[in-house]
Amino acid sequence: MSLVTTNYPTVNINQVYNSNSNAPKVNWFNAFLASQEKSKYFTVRLLPFDNDFEHMSFFKKIHYHNVEVNDDIAKKFNLVKQDYTNNYIIRLLCNNKNDSLGDNRCPYCLMEQALWGEYNKIPVAERKTTMAIQAKAIHDNIMKYQSKEQWVVRLIDRDHENEGVKYFRFNNNRKGEGIYDKIQTLANLCLQKDNVNIFDLTQGKDIIICATRGNDGKVNYTISEGTQKPLHENLEIGWKWINDVHPMNEIFSVKPSEYVEIIGIQKKTPIFDKTLNRYVAKEEQYVESNNELRTAMETNQTVVNQYQQNFNQVGVNQPYQPTPPNPPIPASAPMNIPQPPYYPNNVGQNPLPY
Numbered sequence: 001m002s003l004v005t006t007n008y009p010t011v012n013i014n015q016v017y018n019s020n021s022n023a024p025k026v027n028w029f030n031a032f033l034a035s036q037e038k039s040k041y042f043t044v045r046l047l048p049f050d051n052d053f054e055h056m057s058f059f060k061k062i063h064y065h066n067v068e069v070n071d072d073i074a075k076k077f078n079l080v081k082q083d084y085t086n087n088y089i090i091r092l093l094c095n096n097k098n099d100s101l102g103d104n105r106c107p108y109c110l111m112e113q114a115l116w117g118e119y120n121k122i123p124v125a126e127r128k129t130t131m132a133i134q135a136k137a138i139h140d141n142i143m144k145y146q147s148k149e150q151w152v153v154r155l156i157d158r159d160h161e162n163e164g165v166k167y168f169r170f171n172n173n174r175k176g177e178g179i180y181d182k183i184q185t186l187a188n189l190c191l192q193k194d195n196v197n198i199f200d201l202t203q204g205k206d207i208i209i210c211a212t213r214g215n216d217g218k219v220n221y222t223i224s225e226g227t228q229k230p231l232h233e234n235l236e237i238g239w240k241w242i243n244d245v246h247p248m249n250e251i252f253s254v255k256p257s258e259y260v261e262i263i264g265i266q267k268k269t270p271i272f273d274k275t276l277n278r279y280v281a282k283e284e285q286y287v288e289s290n291n292e293l294r295t296a297m298e299t300n301q302t303v304v305n306q307y308q309q310n311f312n313q314v315g316v317n318q319p320y321q322p323t324p325p326n327p328p329i330p331a332s333a334p335m336n337i338p339q340p341p342y343y344p345n346n347v348g349q350n351p352l353p354y
């Protein structure tokens with residue numbers, strides 16, 4: 001029996017862009033603490049993202065925006081109001097910064113760019129003195145539009161192996177103190193201490209994630225080494241996990257740029273116009289509630305003009321041409337995979353896969 005017969009289902013372009021569901025088709029790993037819980041341990045084994053064992057990659061970085069939306073959209077996606085902003089926020093992948101996802105045109109990045117233009121007009125010396133209020137207002141707005149970074153990993157939750165491959169996403173920490181950095185530190189430690197590559201699928205190690213709630217209510221994560229063992233004693237099961245890779249557009253909901261423009265900038269509700277083959281705004285009027293951002297924009301016409309100019313330059317008035325999703329991996333691709341009975345062994349050749 002061949003264990004490497006993974007064929008992806010055909011991705012229909014209309015399902016990608018015209019879907020009513022925001023729910024990804026994959027299992028997500030949840031390392032959150034319930035409100036009463038003080039700490040919790042999770043034992044996991046990381047899996048590579050692709051079948052190219054010469055260049056294994058265990059981490060994918062994604063860029064997303066916190067998009068403030070109106071009540072209509074919030075209801076559709078079952079959103080809960082964020083305490084700190086009192087707005088409904090949906091996380092959408094940046095259409096510009098994520099490789100081979102989206103249509104390379106991101107309204108949020110364009111708005112950020114327009115706002116920086118305005119901010120930079122304020123002389124540096126005056127940003128903290130005479131023009132401090134204006135500078136702060138623009139800067140606060142920039143932060144709203146700026147993209148954030150997260151890491152995504154594939155893993156097996158050792159306590160729920162029967163649930164199969166799960167995906168885990170966590171924030172990138174610019175200070176180098178996040179989960180990603182802690183896994184790197186552990187990997188380096190194990191390599192130096194025991195000459196063990198924790199990522200190795202045969203001789204690597206499980207990872208223990210410990211979530212602890214501090215007295216300030218913040219949850220801190222520590223990463224430590226688990227047992228050294230193969231991915232699974234049963235190679236058939238192990239290979240099934242290795243090959244159960246989803247394309248990024250199945251892991252994340254990808255929305256075309258005009259959709260993001262309608263929900264995030266105009267604060268309206270998009271509907272798909274089959275004649276135009278693109279999303280258009282449902283309402284004639286701006287939704288009155290939750291349009292703080294729109295109001296902020298209207299107070300500064302220069303920013304709006306600059307934004308429109310940026311957007312026009314990348315063809316906002318053209319009928320939307322969706323970028324085809326990643327082509328399904330051809331059936332011949334898995335031929336590079338080493339065949340059982342061995343898991344690929346990357347100790348020594350490619351010590352740390354990042």
Ligand SMILES: [Zn+2]
Nearest residue numbers: 094095106109
């Ligand atoms: Zn963006």
